[in-house]
Amino acid sequence: MSKSLLIISRQAPWAGPSAREALDIALAGGAFDLPLGMLFLDDGVFQLLADQQPDALQQKDLTANLKALPLFGVENLYVSTRSLAERGLNQQTLALPAEQLDDAALTLLLDRYDQVITL
Template identity: 65%
Template structure:
């Protein structure tokens, strides 16, 4: 039986490769039908902001990767409601906002957790 994996993405899409690497791990896990979830926290919630201009900061546009999550069977996509609020963002319909207590419970549900 496969162990479940939660990837926590804490980096903004323009701050370096961590955001892209988190999405790559999740998509690879989805391709192999692993039980996997993705949680956006801290500046990682900026990945959910619409209308980003990745070329302006010389980074790869991650919006296509985010849209591919559903195609790869990744239904467990979450965001910290506190992080969203602090940054003036709202959660897309494909992402479930969670408070701190719910995040703690979520982390406990997974066998392994990777934070990037």
């Protein structure tokens, strides 16, 4: 049986390559039926925002990749409630549904996965 993998994405979508790399890992893992989930923490929650305008930074929009996650079997998306609140965001501002977790639930989530990658 495959080991489960949790990918923690902590970077804003245009702060460097980390956000795109996290999505690439998730899509690749999903394509191989690896049991995995994605957790968006800190500035990583900005990746989930709807109506991003990356053209101003001459970047590609990550929204299409995010929306492809369920098609690749990546359905376990999590977001830190504290990270959202600290940035003035809420569930209604997100492009994809993600399960909101408080700090105690985040600790339990980390224990459920065999491997954790933080980007």
